[in-house]
Amino acid sequence: MNQVWTLFKRELGGYFATPVAYVFIVIFLMLSGAFTFFVGRWYEQGQADLANFFVFHPWLYLFLVPAIAMRLWAEERKSGTVELLLTLPVTTTQAVLGKFLAAWAFIGIALVLTFPIWITVNYLGSPDNGAILAAYIGSLLMSGAFLAVGACISGATKSQVLAFIVSVVLCLLFVLAGFPLVTGFLSGWAPGWLIELVSSLSFYTHFQAISRGVLDLRDLVYFLSVIVIWLLANVLVVDMKKAA
Amino acid sequence: MIEIKDLTKAFGPFVAVDRISFGVRPGEVLGFLGPNGAGKSTTMKMITGFLTPTAGTVRVFGHDVVREPLKAKQLIGYLPEGAPAYGDMTPWQFLHFIAEVRGLRGEQRKQRVARVIDEVHLHEVLHQPIDTLSKGYKRRVGLAQAIVHEPQVLILDEPTDGLDPNQKQEVRDLIQRMGKDRIIIVSTHILEEVDAVCSRAVIIARGKVVADATPAELETRSIYHGAVTLQLDAVAEAAEALRALPGVAEVRIDSVAGQVTAFPRDGADLLAEAERLSGERGWVVKQIYRERGRLDDVFRRITTQEAA
Numbered sequence: 166m167n168q169v170w171t172l173f174k175r176e177l178g179g180y181f182a183t184p185v186a187y188v189f190i191v192i193f194l195m196l197s198g199a200f201t202f203f204v205g206r207w208y209e210q211g212q213a214d215l216a217n218f219f220v221f222h223p224w225l226y227l228f229l230v231p232a233i234a235m236r237l238w239a240e241e242r243k244s245g246t247v248e249l250l251l252t253l254p255v256t257t258t259q260a261v262l263g264k265f266l267a268a269w270a271f272i273g274i275a276l277v278l279t280f281p282i283w284i285t286v287n288y289l290g291s292p293d294n295g296a297i298l299a300a301y302i303g304s305l306l307m308s309g310a311f312l313a314v315g316a317c318i319s320g321a322t323k324s325q326v327l328a329f330i331v332s333v334v335l336c337l338l339f340v341l342a343g344f345p346l347v348t349g350f351l352s353g354w355a356p357g358w359l360i361e362l363v364s365s366l367s368f369y370t371h372f373q374a375i376s377r378g379v380l381d382l383r384d385l386v387y388f389l390s391v392i393v394i395w396l397l398a399n400v401l402v403v404d405m406k407k408a409a
Numbered sequence: 410m411i412e413i414k415d416l417t418k419a420f421g422p423f424v425a426v427d428r429i430s431f432g433v434r435p436g437e438v439l440g441f442l443g444p445n446g447a448g449k450s451t452t453m454k455m456i457t458g459f460l461t462p463t464a465g466t467v468r469v470f471g472h473d474v475v476r477e478p479l480k481a482k483q484l485i486g487y488l489p490e491g492a493p494a495y496g497d498m499t500p501w502q503f504l505h506f507i508a509e510v511r512g513l514r515g516e517q518r519k520q521r522v523a524r525v526i527d528e529v530h531l532h533e534v535l536h537q538p539i540d541t542l543s544k545g546y547k548r549r550v551g552l553a554q555a556i557v558h559e560p561q562v563l564i565l566d567e568p569t570d571g572l573d574p575n576q577k578q579e580v581r582d583l584i585q586r587m588g589k590d591r592i593i594i595v596s597t598h599i600l601e602e603v604d605a606v607c608s609r610a611v612i613i614a615r616g617k618v619v620a621d622a623t624p625a626e627l628e629t630r631s632i633y634h635g636a637v638t639l640q641l642d643a644v645a646e647a648a649e650a651l652r653a654l655p656g657v658a659e660v661r662i663d664s665v666a667g668q669v670t671a672f673p674r675d676g677a678d679l680l681a682e683a684e685r686l687s688g689e690r691g692w693v694v695k696q697i698y699r700e701r702g703r704l705d706d707v708f709r710r711i712t713t714q715e716a717a
Contacts, residue, residue, distance in 0.1 A: 168510060171506065171509045171510050172510070174506075175495070175498075175506050178498075178502075179495065179497050179498070182497040182498065182538070183497050244493055244496065245489060245490075245493030246493045246494065246495055248454070248459050248493060249487075249489060249493050249494070249554075251458070251459050252457040252458055252459050252482060252485070252487045252489070253482065253507070253510045253511070254479045254482040254510065254511065254512070255479075255510060256478075256479065404461075407459065407460055407461045408460075409420070
């Protein structure tokens with residue numbers, strides 16, 4: 166755990182040593198604001214909740230989280246520091262965890278910085294703050310799922326661009342799994358249970374309830390298992406690269 | 410003690426390292442030589458645990474690198490090729506980070522970091538991002554992180570590559586200082602370096618060990634070993650006379666430099682003979698010397714032999 170903490174500190178510090186962190190946070194805040202107000206018409210709706218703020222998070226994360234995740238391993242492979250990292254007395258699992266948790270914490274910071282909208286909604290009305298907290302937790306969990314996918318893909322290549330594109334496509338599939346686009350493609354020939362299974366894998370479906378403030382244990386377990394599975398895959402990918 | 414046994418690494422059908430075996434004891438500075446692509450870096454990456462061997466074992470003080478990676482890694486300091494470092498950190502931050510991962514805490518960490526900063530002279534650039542440093546400084550940062558935990562085993566992949574002569578000398582001094590009671594493996598293709606710092610040289614070519622000896626022993630394998638060179642005006646006459654000596658196998662003339670070199674047959678000592686000859690004939694000899702042998706010549710012959 167000590168080693169994870171040491172790596173975590175270095176990684177998180179790394180974000181703020183370059184403009185990357187600030188640019189990311191500013192863009193995240195601007196986009197989440199723009200979606201909420203202009204696409205979600207939050208103000209005109211006159212409802213004291215943040216459903217129209219959270220509902221766009223899957224789409225926001227779809228591009229922004231792979232942008233954070235793409236550098237996790239690919240950059241280290243490109244610059245050669247991965248050789249340094251993996252010859253230090255740390256296990257692959259510790260390295261994967263340190264990197265993932267730092268990136269997740271960074272996204273968490275960006276998410277926390279959306280607090281003005283929470284203040285605004287409290288100023289304008291009296292929302293259910295428990296529901297808002299639940300939605301924040303759910304959103305953070307979902308971002309972790311996006312991040313775990315991106316981290317694993319980043320571990321497989323030294324090209325950040327490639328890591329970004331593949332991660333976006335994979336994440337898009339996960340988001341769209343519950344949409345007619347994907348279920349319709351399957352419905353002609355696949356058995357019912359498969360369609361059910363695929364659509365139950367959708368980030369979007371699991372987040373819908375959460376964005377309204379309903380924190381169902383099944384959705385939590387779902388996102389946590391997605392994170393765990395992709396991080397295990399990440400460890401495997403990094404170890405396989407050593408043996409390749 | 411490092412024991413390498415039948416170490417093999419294959420990338421697909423290409424065998425980069427082919428059943429290499431050797432051992433290194435504390436106090437030895439082992440020069441690891443070979444042409445580019447011979448498998449030097451690959452071998453070092455397997456010793457340090459970055460690459461998993463296809464076959465064979467590496468044991469570092471009894472710890473198998475694959476089975477007990479953490480124990481082995483803790484004993485090793487490693488400077489990878491090109492001295493990679495986190496460019497957004499300053500040397501000060503970077504060295505503290507490495508020291509922390511290496512398990513150094515509190516006062517001990519401060520002391521060790523301060524000491525390596527002294528040792529490789531990083532004071533001037535301590536708080537500049539590593540990305541902005543010159544090649545020489547980056548290399549020193551890489552060296553500093555490799556020795557911060559005072560490892561029993563130091564593995565340096567081309568530590569002087571791209572450095573200027575003064576910096577090279579500094580690195581060699583450092584290696585010699587550290588080499589007294591540890592195991593050091595240095596890869597290089599600068600042969601003078603082997604002479605300067607190594608107590609033993611292992612040469613590999615196409616993934617196989619082709620020589621394992623002290624630099625002095627290797628020099629005796631050179632055709633220049635025991636060769637006597639005279640610098641004088643009467644080049645042609647001297648060449649003629651030397652060629653007639655029974656112990657001379659071959660004579661080469663360098664007319665530009667005005668030199669004659671006689672190569673011995675069966676290890677004959679030619680220096681006394683040549684001196685006697687020049688005294689008899691009354692040549693005005695500006696210079697006369699016997700060579701120990703040339704490593705570059707040995708290197709070239711043994712690394713190209715198999716291919717021929």
